[in-house]
Amino acid sequence: MNEREQNLRIGIFAVTGLLLILAMLFFFGLSDIFVKKVQLFTYFSESVQGLNVGSQVKYRGVPVGSVSQLSIEMDSKKVFVIMDIEPRYFRNITRSGDQETAFFKMFEGEIQNGLRCRLEFAGITGMKFIDLDYFASTGKHASAAAVRQTYAKLPGAHYIPSVQSSIKDLSGTLSSALERFSSIRFEDIAHELERSLGRMSEILSDPAIRSAINRINDAAEHLEVSTSTVTRVLDEKRLTRLLDTLEKDLEVIKQLGEQLSGITTEMKLPESTAAFRKALDDLLESREDITSTLSKFNQTLESIRMLTDYLGTDPSSVIKGKQAPGQKK
Amino acid sequence: MAAENNNRISSFFRTAGVQIAEPVVFIGKVVSQFPSLFRKRGFRRKEMLYYLDLCGAKSIPVVTLICFLMGAVLGIQAALQMRKVGTEIFVVDLVGFSVLKEFGPLMVAMISTGRAASAFAAEIGTMKVNEEISALETMGIDPAAYLVYPKLLAMLISLPLLAVFGDAAGIAGGMLVGSSLNIPFQAYWARTIAVLDQMTFLLGVAKTLVFATLITLAGCYCGFRASSDAQGVGRGATSAVVLSIFLVVVADAVITLLYSFIGY
Numbered sequence: 223m224n225e226r227e228q229n230l231r232i233g234i235f236a237v238t239g240l241l242l243i244l245a246m247l248f249f250f251g252l253s254d255i256f257v258k259k260v261q262l263f264t265y266f267s268e269s270v271q272g273l274n275v276g277s278q279v280k281y282r283g284v285p286v287g288s289v290s291q292l293s294i295e296m297d298s299k300k301v302f303v304i305m306d307i308e309p310r311y312f313r314n315i316t317r318s319g320d321q322e323t324a325f326f327k328m329f330e331g332e333i334q335n336g337l338r339c340r341l342e343f344a345g346i347t348g349m350k351f352i353d354l355d356y357f358a359s360t361g362k363h364a365s366a367a368a369v370r371q372t373y374a375k376l377p378g379a380h381y382i383p384s385v386q387s388s389i390k391d392l393s394g395t396l397s398s399a400l401e402r403f404s405s406i407r408f409e410d411i412a413h414e415l416e417r418s419l420g421r422m423s424e425i426l427s428d429p430a431i432r433s434a435i436n437r438i439n440d441a442a443e444h445l446e447v448s449t450s451t452v453t454r455v456l457d458e459k460r461l462t463r464l465l466d467t468l469e470k471d472l473e474v475i476k477q478l479g480e481q482l483s484g485i486t487t488e489m490k491l492p493e494s495t496a497a498f499r500k501a502l503d504d505l506l507e508s509r510e511d512i513t514s515t516l517s518k519f520n521q522t523l524e525s526i527r528m529l530t531d532y533l534g535t536d537p538s539s540v541i542k543g544k545q546a547p548g549q550k551k
Numbered sequence: 552m553a554a555e556n557n558n559r560i561s562s563f564f565r566t567a568g569v570q571i572a573e574p575v576v577f578i579g580k581v582v583s584q585f586p587s588l589f590r591k592r593g594f595r596r597k598e599m600l601y602y603l604d605l606c607g608a609k610s611i612p613v614v615t616l617i618c619f620l621m622g623a624v625l626g627i628q629a630a631l632q633m634r635k636v637g638t639e640i641f642v643v644d645l646v647g648f649s650v651l652k653e654f655g656p657l658m659v660a661m662i663s664t665g666r667a668a669s670a671f672a673a674e675i676g677t678m679k680v681n682e683e684i685s686a687l688e689t690m691g692i693d694p695a696a697y698l699v700y701p702k703l704l705a706m707l708i709s710l711p712l713l714a715v716f717g718d719a720a721g722i723a724g725g726m727l728v729g730s731s732l733n734i735p736f737q738a739y740w741a742r743t744i745a746v747l748d749q750m751t752f753l754l755g756v757a758k759t760l761v762f763a764t765l766i767t768l769a770g771c772y773c774g775f776r777a778s779s780d781a782q783g784v785g786r787g788a789t790s791a792v793v794l795s796i797f798l799v800v801v802a803d804a805v806i807t808l809l810y811s812f813i814g815y
Contacts, residue, residue: 229600231604231609234608235603236708239715240712246715246719247752249744250747250749250752251749251750347638
């Protein structure tokens with residue numbers, strides 16, 4: 223009985239231990255064997271410090287895979303990264319039969335729509351992950367030759383272009399801002415400011431300016447007095463009365479306007495205008511006659527002037543008549 | 552005077568040489584008897600099962616409890632620090648890696664040191680007092696191999712299995728602490744299986760094979776070296792525990808260093 227109990231204990235110990243070993247092996251990586259994966263690759267032209275084999279790949283925050291290889295392309299000095307992606311995370315495509323084909327079909331479409339990959343920090347530890355998303359920048363594509371070469375080595379893999387990480391962008395912007403900032407000539411500005419302040423001080427100490435300021439002060443005082451007077455005169459009652467009167471006047475103006483409008487209608491403006499236009503045309507037509515009449519009138523006036531001049535020099539001519547030229551008076 | 556000093560120095564080195572050589576001789580005896588395991592009646596299955604029960608099956612409760620509490624304590628200490636910077640989720644990583652790589656195997660080894668090494672030393676020491684060892688030698692049986700192999704085999708089987716129990720209990724302890732930090736069980740488990748890999752687990756378990764060998768040999772060696780009286784048996788058991796702990800810690804440091812060369 224004692225031996226039976228001993229064997230039972232050992233049996234339970236061994237079986238449970240072995241089951242635990244299998245369970246742990248399964249959960250800590252053996253289960254990956256049964257998961258369908260597809261490969262993506264990209265090139266980063268910046269440092270991938272913090273990115274390791276096994277680092278996460280996320281699509282809009284959802285962990286869809288991991289980095290499986292990191293290497294350096296010495297021709298272009300770029301970092302070559304291969305990612306293992308699990309298509310099971312993309313629900314709409316996994317309903318179809320062939321996951322891999324469906325995934326790549328969807329993937330090509332999304333690349334056309336602007337899907338790119340970018341390095342992102344996974345927290346304050348400096349670890350990074352690859353973020354698949356749609357960014358404002360379309361990024362730089364790797365050279366076609368390099369991509370072709372990789373396709374030859376990895377027939378099942380697909381290329382995804384990368385964009386610069388936000389930190390890299392930020393540091394670029396910051397450094398360019400600092401460069402611009404350092405190009406500002408602060409000393410010159412300070413000198414100019416000093417000069418301006420000196421001039422301003424001179425202007426302010428000018429007697430004319432002082433007198434103007436005094437006058438402005440006086441004017442302000444007067445204005446204050448006037449305002450207080452107006453305030454005193456225009457108390458609330460008066461103001462209300464004034465407003466009432468104004469309202470009534472406006473009403474009268476409105477009525478006048480209406481009456482005027484009626485009169486204007488009664489005046490038959492279109493007919494009057496037509497008659498006026500006709501008279502103007504007639505006047506234009508008789509212009510030549512008027513001109514000729516006026517010319518004759520001028521000549522007449524000239525003759526009268528000459529007559530009066532002559533009569534002025536020889537009044538007797540009214541009785542005797544006009545003498546012939548060279549005749550004695 | 553000079554001759555006396557020379558005698559003292561030579562005596563010291565002779566004693567030191569003997570002290571160093573004795574364990575090596577003992578290991579040599581054990582290894583030389585390895586083929587005897589494959590002879591008819593060479594393998595003592597009954598004894599092996601006895602030690603498997605003693606050092607393995609009966610150790611499950613204490614191993615599970617200690618490793619569970621170790622995982623929980625580790626989680627609490629880590630959480631207290633990580634909460635300051637809002638990185639509580641990394642408690643999962645710390646507890647997982649610490650338990651699988653270090654604390655699981657080490658705690659199991661320490662418990663086995665107390666349970667097995669002292670028991671082995673006391674048992675062999677008592678046999679020596681009762682002159683059973685001399686009787687075995689008289690019968691032409693090598694006591695080193697006869698008594699050591701069943702214990703060694705039992706330890707080589709039980710310690711890795713106990714380490715797996717310890718690992719599971721440690722992770723469960725951390726998970727309990729995680730739930731108090733508002734990390735749901737599912738999230739804790741998902742993070743655990745995401746960050747831990749099978750190689751980390753297997754390398755941690757592999758350590759226990761070395762620990763098992765060292766604990767068994769140290770326990771048996773101290774038993775054989777014990778003086779043939781009641782006090783000698785007690786001293787043998789004590790020195791077995793001390794030597795085992797020392798050897799386990801040194802071996803752990805060396806193995807950790809070796810693992811670091813392969814990136815683990």
